Amino acid sequence: MLKHSKQRDAIEQFLATRYDHPTAETVYMNLREEYPKLSLATVYRNLSLLAELGNIQKIPTGNGPDRFDGRPEPHNHFLCDECGSMIDLQMNSIDHVDEIAAQTFDGVIKGHSILFYGICLECLKKEKEQK
Amino acid sequence: MLKHSKQRDAIEQFLATRYDHPTAETVYMNLREEYPKLSLATVYRNLSLLAELGNIQKIPTGNGPDRFDGRPEPHNHFLCDECGSMIDLQMNSIDHVDEIAAQTFDGVIKGHSILFYGICLECLKKEKEQK
């Protein structure tokens, strides 16, 4: 059970080419060119499925739509308050937070997600230019 | 500008008595008893305002409604995959993650939010009992 689907392949492949953590809508818009009949529902369904399978990551932002990351390996993210851009932060040394958490908690910690927020380089530059 | 409001006080007060990170809906349901004419919109408006003022914390979960925490001091949270309960995790030693992140990132990091996920103690017990 779980048949092949061109749409699913295309979605996974598209995410593999993007480093900006697109939304479902963005995936949809881009793939429409190649698959004019593609439906947004199909995009959502496959993004959820791919995330469950562990092939991609779904990253909730707290405001605005979820973002999707073609790289399934654990890593952290930075979200710019101002322009909404999301950036990968590779921080190997940070996995120990699960251990620290485990010391104060008796349940099972499967993992964590850290979302850093602030102002990205581009927005900083723009602010300086305006002065 | 910023007048006093009984509703806002009640919402902040209610949160101060709860350690289970209620949703806006839960706040609403509970305060209806004392304020029968209270509107859900008022609850949302005040929760947002209180969070902006830094009096409470708003915690997005990624699935389901946002949760609210009457304790504004920085701390982390654990969300149970199975029953949806949310627990505070006090981990003073964890603030250095911002520093670590700053080493790999040129923008401004204002803060972070860590959401741990897994299975809580209660759900673990239930699972064991079923076997």
Place this chain on the structure above:
DNA sequence: CTTATTGCAAAAGGTTTGCAACCGA
């Protein structure tokens, strides 16, 4: 008296779902 706040209802935004048609194994 002025204006922040409220309640109500309607709208918005993002995501999910029902269903018949379609496609892959």
Place this chain on the structure above:
DNA sequence: TCGGTTGCAAACCTTTTGCAATAAG
């Protein structure tokens, strides 16, 4: 053929918004 997958539209859930009425300072 069987059943997973699609497209479409409608439904859903959470949150926000417009507006006239109310209440705080």
